[in-house]
Amino acid sequence: MCVNMYDIVKAEKLTVDVTRLEIAAPQIASKAKAGQFVMLTVDEHGERIPLTMADFSPDKGTITIAVLEIGKTTKMLGALKPGDSLFSLVGPLGLPTELKNYGTVVCIGGGIGLALMYPVVRALKQAGNQMISIIGAKTKELLIYEDEIEKVSDEIHVCTDDGSKGHHGFVSDVLKKLIDDKRGIDIVYAVGPIIMMKVIANMTRPHEIHTVVSLNPIMVDGTGMCGSCRVIVDGQTKFGCVDGPEFDGHKVDFENLTARNRRYLTEEAVSLRKFTGAK
Ligand SMILES: Cc1cc2nc3c(=O)[nH]c(=O)nc-3n(C[C@H](O)[C@H](O)[C@H](O)COP(=O)(O)OP(=O)(O)OC[C@H]3O[C@@H](n4cnc5c(N)ncnc54)[C@H](O)[C@@H]3O)c2cc1C
Ligand code: FES
Numbered sequence: 199m200c201v202n203m204y205d206i207v208k209a210e211k212l213t214v215d216v217t218r219l220e221i222a223a224p225q226i227a228s229k230a231k232a233g234q235f236v237m238l239t240v241d242e243h244g245e246r247i248p249l250t251m252a253d254f255s256p257d258k259g260t261i262t263i264a265v266l267e268i269g270k271t272t273k274m275l276g277a278l279k280p281g282d283s284l285f286s287l288v289g290p291l292g293l294p295t296e297l298k299n300y301g302t303v304v305c306i307g308g309g310i311g312l313a314l315m316y317p318v319v320r321a322l323k324q325a326g327n328q329m330i331s332i333i334g335a336k337t338k339e340l341l342i343y344e345d346e347i348e349k350v351s352d353e354i355h356v357c358t359d360d361g362s363k364g365h366h367g368f369v370s371d372v373l374k375k376l377i378d379d380k381r382g383i384d385i386v387y388a389v390g391p392i393i394m395m396k397v398i399a400n401m402t403r404p405h406e407i408h409t410v411v412s413l414n415p416i417m418v419d420g421t422g423m424c425g426s427c428r429v430i431v432d433g434q435t436k437f438g439c440v441d442g443p444e445f446d447g448h449k450v451d452f453e454n455l456t457a458r459n460r461r462y463l464t465e466e467a468v469s470l471r472k473f474t475g476a477k
Contacts, residue, residue: 204284204286209279213339216310217267224259233317235291236291299326305387306331308369330353330354330381334359384408385409388447395411410445411444411450412444415427416459416461430455432449
């Protein structure tokens with residue numbers, strides 16, 4: 199098959215509102231590392247948005263992203279089919295996950311965060327760690343990347359908010375039990391909704407368990423020039439795109455991040471209404 203740069207090679211619905219896209223991008227695939235993201239534009243009039251690479255294959259020359267359709271651009275991505283092309287794709291961006299043999303690592307993901315967590319669990323496993331994964335979603339229908347994460351984990355715990363699969367409750371309930379059971383956790387890695395990462399960081403702080411979180415501030419250029427992705431870490435201003443996206447969860451100002459991520463809510467709602475034609 200002949201593919202142009204940034205052609206969609208495969209498009210697959212994982213849930214009702216999550217689409218996985220495999221994209222031809224040989225140069226990015228040859229340099230990509232776990233934890234890094236790309237910035238893409240769907241068409242020439244579109245906005246640039248950041249998406250983490252859920253996989254990459256230097257051999258096939260492709261990268262994979264999983265997209266939760268929540269607004270105009272992510273809905274446009276969800277409608278792409280094999281043979282369609284992206285207008286632009288830049289990456290790999292951001293600092294990769296710090297890979298060391300820490301010992302026992304607990305990786306926790308929620309919702310779309312599970313796609314972002316998969317390459318991190320795989321890379322930490324390859325680095326020799328004992329991997330305990332805790333994965334969560336609202337319902338079993340919304341659980342993604344369960345099989346992939348299970349294959350690279352030594353132990354996996356599944357949680358759903360409604361109890362339709364695994365533990366009936368939150369991922370933090372399982373983490374609390376592991377801590378109470380004195381499982382000897384050396385480091386925790388969390389990616390998902392801001393509230394989930396904040397709860398986990400608050401839980402591990404008194405036990406002095408180093409906790410890495412992957413943040414999702416609003417990004418515009420993704421290369422450290424515009425300042426849109428400012429986050430406060432340890433009282434200092436950092437740029438999520440070049441200093442992160444992973445930071446020490448015990449030092450992140452989550453309230454500031456939440457407030458900054460809500461600053462374009464009105465514009466985002468208008469843009470989505472215009473796109474879908476809804477009143
Ligand atoms: C480093 C990083 C990695 C990410 N990885 C993924 C991923 O793998 N899969 C995934 O589904 N989502 C990911 N996101 C979030 C994704 O970028 C937003 O959901 C997307 O930009 C929303 O665009 P929209 O037009 O569809 O929605 P909009 O209606 O424009 O926005 C909906 C919400 O998305 C967020 N958002 C909007 N624009 C941006 C932007 N330019 N940068 C960051 N957040 C924005 C805001 O919180 C906003 O309230 C990531 C974000 C960051 C910062
Ligand atoms: S997105 Fe512009 S500085 Fe990070």
